[in-house]
Amino acid sequence: MAPDFFHRPAETVARDLIGALLLVDGVGGRIVETEAYDINDPASHSFRGPTARNAPMFGPPGRAYVYRIYGLHWCFNIVCDAAQAGSAVLIRALAPTAGLGLMHARRNVSSIEQLCSGPGKLCQALAIGAEHNGAAVTAAPFAMSPAINPVVIAQGPRIGITAGAETPWRFAEAGSRFLSRPLREPE
DNA sequence: GTTCCGATGTACT
């Protein structure tokens, strides 16, 4: 992944990440679902300014922002454009392609569809945690590369938020069986 | 298939 890839608005990066490969220590798959957040967005952790938790969102692009949600799950974001500090893309689902055995062992589920079909699930499957917070996703243990084949992208409202719920900043590979929830393209 | 609920770190009123 070129370093400048993340030096763009979160909405653009979120769209372009659909179909990209994401591996951590060789385990992962193709990104099929993302959400964009930025500093003008009431749903974003950065909306109310810097805190100890969201500090990576105000740092350089291309770094990981990993945080704990509901006290027990992890969520993995990639920080975007520093010129608009406080923007990031939440990685919500993968189509698993590498390290299936390890992911099954970590997740304890039987079907491949359940391995990475949600932000907390994929962090468990890829063993993403606090130790990755602030790390560059362009360097080991991460490995990323852009989408190879064209992807039909669907867009809609984000999941699990109340503030800013109408902003259609959720992106997904249309028709994928690995989404956290189905996404129907409007009209 | 659906709804309900508990687990609990971090930020906020």
Add this chain to the structure above:
DNA sequence: GTACATCGGAACG
């Protein structure tokens, strides 16, 4: 004290 970018299991149909 309450809310929250979630998940999995129980109960139900």
